Amino acid sequence: MNSFLQRLAAGGYRITPQRRLILEVLQQGARHQTAEDICASLQQKEPNISLGTVYRNLNILISLGLVTGVDFKDGRIRYELNDSHHHHLVCLNCGNTVEFPGCNLEETLGDIIGRTRFKITGHILEVFGYCRACQEPDGR
């Protein structure tokens, strides 16, 4: 059994066909899909699946640390498997993204954060700009 399903079960959740499919779409489909994208993919296999089910399960998957929600500043959350720590470079014009690998951010900020006595659970970092293709001749 898929290790994501194992972790779902270990969290006390049932393995439903809907949950299998959601994980399948996240593993095999495009990265950075919105809930609606995911729901549309699912409905090709299971026409009756509900958007509410998708949201509810995505939130469960996030709470278990299996999935991450990212904000590309376009008013909707995008979801991806939490398989490797990375961040995104997002084009504000066309929405294309480039992932860049693990940062040493919490390490870098160790001193500052240490002094505050916060117990850190995570961070978000997204870099915005315009991709090569979307840069106007005038440099925008």
Add this chain to the structure above:
Amino acid sequence: MNSFLQRLAAGGYRITPQRRLILEVLQQGARHQTAEDICASLQQKEPNISLGTVYRNLNILISLGLVTGVDFKDGRIRYELNDSHHHHLVCLNCGNTVEFPGCNLEETLGDIIGRTRFKITGHILEVFGYCRACQEPDGR
């Protein structure tokens, strides 16, 4: 005249009492206020000010680079004057925040980003965790 007002005028916008007041609240009031917080403050001086006016003008101020919107993961945007580059450490339990000063992030990421040929316009970085007071004995 306040340099923020100057920059507003330089952007081709009129100086209205509402805009003066919004900037005043941002300069003198608490940091990280929501649009509703700001509106409530304004209404103490101008009872008829509208929430729509607040949002519209905050977006104008953001587009001019005078204000920044930050996401503390509680479903609403918080606004602050864009007077110094800094980031936040946010307690997921009580919402308290600690600001930490300018990062050298775009510098640090220079190589990666350089290769992508993106033209960078900004980034968001927020660190989440639990503050000293909110950490349970069990370490949460």
Add this chain to the structure above:
DNA sequence: GCTATAATTAATAACCGTTCTTATTTAGGA
């Protein structure tokens, strides 16, 4: 200072991503 006019506002409706409600179905243990 006065006027003309385009920008701005107040009030409120609409929008839209997300969450909640409820009756029905189902996964998984006994």
Add this chain to the structure above:
DNA sequence: TCCTAAATAAGAACGGTTATTAATTATAGC
């Protein structure tokens, strides 16, 4: 196979934000 708590489908509700519109107002030109 049953039982029962968990999960689902359908759709209503929520809430932060944006859009609409008629009335008001800041400001440039006289």
